[in-house]
Amino acid sequence: MVNRVSAREQYWNAVGAVLDPEVPVLSVVDLGIVRDVREEDGVVVVDITPTYSGCPAMRVIEEDIRSALVNAGASAVRINTVFQPAWTTDWITPDARERLREYGIAPPTGSAAVGVELVPLMRRETVVACPRCGSRNTRLRSEFGSTACKAIYVCATCAEPFDYFKSI
Amino acid sequence: MLSEYLFRLGDDRLILGHRTSEWCGHGPILEEDIALANTALDLIGQANLFLELAGQVEGKGRTADALAYFREGVEFRNAQIMELPRGDFAFTTARQFLVSVFELLHLDRLQSSKHTDLAGIAAKAVKETRYHARHAADWMLKLGDGTAESHQRLQSAVDDLWRFTGELFEVDEIERALTAEGIAVDRGALRAQWRDEVSRVLTAATLTVPDDGFMQRGGREGKHTEHLGHLLAEMQIVARSFPGAEW
Numbered sequence: 001m002v003n004r005v006s007a008r009e010q011y012w013n014a015v016g017a018v019l020d021p022e023v024p025v026l027s028v029v030d031l032g033i034v035r036d037v038r039e040e041d042g043v044v045v046v047d048i049t050p051t052y053s054g055c056p057a058m059r060v061i062e063e064d065i066r067s068a069l070v071n072a073g074a075s076a077v078r079i080n081t082v083f084q085p086a087w088t089t090d091w092i093t094p095d096a097r098e099r100l101r102e103y104g105i106a107p108p109t110g111s112a113a114v115g116v117e118l119v120p121l122m123r124r125e126t127v128v129a130c131p132r133c134g135s136r137n138t139r140l141r142s143e144f145g146s147t148a149c150k151a152i153y154v155c156a157t158c159a160e161p162f163d164y165f166k167s168i
Numbered sequence: 169m170l171s172e173y174l175f176r177l178g179d180d181r182l183i184l185g186h187r188t189s190e191w192c193g194h195g196p197i198l199e200e201d202i203a204l205a206n207t208a209l210d211l212i213g214q215a216n217l218f219l220e221l222a223g224q225v226e227g228k229g230r231t232a233d234a235l236a237y238f239r240e241g242v243e244f245r246n247a248q249i250m251e252l253p254r255g256d257f258a259f260t261t262a263r264q265f266l267v268s269v270f271e272l273l274h275l276d277r278l279q280s281s282k283h284t285d286l287a288g289i290a291a292k293a294v295k296e297t298r299y300h301a302r303h304a305a306d307w308m309l310k311l312g313d314g315t316a317e318s319h320q321r322l323q324s325a326v327d328d329l330w331r332f333t334g335e336l337f338e339v340d341e342i343e344r345a346l347t348a349e350g351i352a353v354d355r356g357a358l359r360a361q362w363r364d365e366v367s368r369v370l371t372a373a374t375l376t377v378p379d380d381g382f383m384q385r386g387g388r389e390g391k392h393t394e395h396l397g398h399l400l401a402e403m404q405i406v407a408r409s410f411p412g413a414e415w
Contacts, residue, residue, distance in 0.1 A: 083292060119368075
């Protein structure tokens with residue numbers, strides 16, 4: 001007989017193996033999308049929180065979580081969307097940040113905490129190191145990139161453009 | 169009536185999001201095309217959350233999709249500024265700026281709503297809106313303080329849009345009651361700060377802040393400009409041609 005604690009662990013592990021479809025070096029647990037996994041009356045309930053309101057990957061993520069749990073032996077799965085606290089890149093672990101960098105995406109820098117000025121006229125440029133050559137001589141090209149969560153930077157040293165995972 | 173308030177919040181984003189999405193493939197430069205598409209996606213995502221909640225609160229079993237695709241123009245509750253045609257890039261930029269600064273103030277307070285789901289959606293949306301406001305403000309500075317042509321086009325856009333900004337701050341009995349309960353935000357109270365923030369950017373962009381004159385209104389009661397019908401025809405045609413289709 002499988003005891004409750006280890007079943008829960010097993011489900012957590014299954015969910016932890018689900019990768020983000022757009023950033024396939026990070027799992028949905030690394031990203032902080034999964035807030036809780038638990039069993040309620042034989043149903044495995046997963047609390048997830050959306051990254052961006054319009055992130056098209058969220059539906060794929062839900063389906064992937066569902067099938068991972070079924071494969072891990074869950075007979076019924078319920079995905080519950082929670083909005084509070086709102087998702088923040090501050091939840092991405094140091095280890096996950098390093099994997100992002102190795103993958104070629106500069107990880108979010110600093111904290112997502114906002115400044116006092118509502119619409120800053122003079123931007124305090126965030127220094128983002130190039131994930132390829134490590135140079136800090138980089139330039140913001142656009143705050144909107146290939147997906148909602150990324151900005152486009154260009155490295156002045158190696159001349160390569162790269163994605164930056166926005167701090168939010 | 170909470171559902172009525174949620175329709176307003178959802179419809180503002182749905183209609184502006186659709187308008188903004190029209191730029192996809194037509195942006196002046198590639199980066200801007202991507203930025204506009206991302207902004208549209210954020211807005212439509214927010215609309216989906218607000219309308220889904222509106223449907224639940226309403227209790228008639230309508231989903232966000234049913235509300236978006238199967239309501240008539242007179243049932244939409246967006247402010248008219250959202251439905252105006254996208255115009256040129258200056259017009260789109262000016263509208264995004266004026267609306268985003270308002271939304272930043274609005275959502276920032278809505279995060280403290282006593283309605284937990286509403287507060288949660290606002291807490292998410294405010295982060296996205298901060299990017300929209302900053303991005304639009306960047307372009308206000310570039311275009312306003314740019315060439316004679318860009319300056320003139322942006323000033324005309326701001327002048328044309330100004331009479332549609334009054335509606336953003338309109339408070340009626342429904343919102344007054346919801347504000348008293350700690351659920352809604354008093355939009356009227358945001359006006360002075362909005363004007364300060366907007367004026368600061370316009371002035372830095374060498375633009376003139378228009379005087380408040382006649383203000384267009386009616387969107388919250390389903391009175392719209394002639395442009396909404398055309399927008400809905402395009403937005404709703406696939407869902408109405410193939411009801412229940414999924415992909």
